[in-house]
Amino acid sequence: MSSEEIERSSARVRFPGISPRAYEHPVDRGALAVLRAVPGIGPVLQAVAGAFTERGERLGYLASSIRVGPKQYPELDRLRLEAAATLDVDPVPELFVRRDPVPNAMTLGIDKPFVVLTTGLIELLDAEGLRFAIGHEMGHVLSGHALYQTILQRLMQLQHGLGWMPGGYWAITAIIAALREWYRKTELSCDRAGLLCVQDPSAALRVHVAMAGGMDLTQVDTAEFLKQAKEYEQVEDVRDSVLKLIRTWPLTHPMAVVRAAELQKWAAGEEYRAILTGAYARREDDRPTSSFTEDIKSAARSYKESAAQSEDPLMKVFNEVGDVLAGAAGRVRDKFTGAN
Secondary structure (H helix, E strand, O other), rough: HHHHHHHOOOOOOOOOOOHHHHHHHHHHHHHHHHHHHHHOHHHHHHHHHHHHOOOHHHHHHHHOOOOEEEOEOOOHHHHHHHHHHHHHOOOOOOOOOOOOOOOEEEEEEEOOOEEEEEEHHEEEOOHHHHHHHHHHHHHHHHHHOOOHHHHHHHHHHHHHHOOOOHHHHHHHHHHHHHHHHHHHHHHHHHHHHHHHHHHHHHHHHHHHHHHHHOOHHHHHOOHHHHHHHHHHHOOOHHHHHHHHHHHHHOOOOOOHHHHHHHHHHOOHHHHHHHHHHOOEEEEEOOOOOOOOOHHHHHHHHHHHHHHHHOOOOHHHHHHHHHHHHHHHHHHHHHHHHHHO
């Protein structure tokens, strides 16, 4: 069966034993490896994780939200079970619906992660859009992102209470910045997980259009929408590049248009088609611990490829400087090792 036939099939493919490394973006793994290597971050993360227990998190939502099940939002429960089955997530995480007009979804918890959807998101998306969103969150569960996401949420709450203590405030701010940079990369990974659950790139694209501001999708041309990402990438002034960095720094999620273009590019590639045909990394083949060096190298390759393809002037400068430094380092190494 061809990949096109698989995508058109009403019977979605399941991925028994799939490893999160099958869909994780290389910069996600690299950013996490760097995050873990930040001096002093380990004790801070452990302290925060210990102070805010998973039991307390769950009890808060149990008392203030609706837990999805066969008798409460049964359609959402069906999507929850199907998404978990598609990615072979066991046990199946609980799902809560929280009253909040802002469209959002999150995965929290440490030992037993659970998923939260806001009413704003449920009202915004159709059934396939919700399948993508829930599949996205199942990707967070399978990848083990919930621990760091929970810590990020708690640190952002603590940050406001440390304003009177400049040293503590800036230390927490630095760790939050590192967590945000990593978390933006996890969103790229989990968009891929969501796509594996919905197995319809157009449905995933509709979600990104809706999150960007699409109210009546009949009035939004998706091809024109994706052109915005190209225009954003093609800025000609380095000042615009700097403004993009400043704009991105405080965000926990990538910008919707850029995120949509990134996922559609992956959906058109060989990696996605190979997974659909059953050629994917499996958990049984994963090593107990991932290699820091391998993850950093993989992320570096991904950044370099993106920089080489980018029309952003600042990215071109970074790429050229990197090539010069790499070439100089290679010549120095050859000189002292006697290589020809």
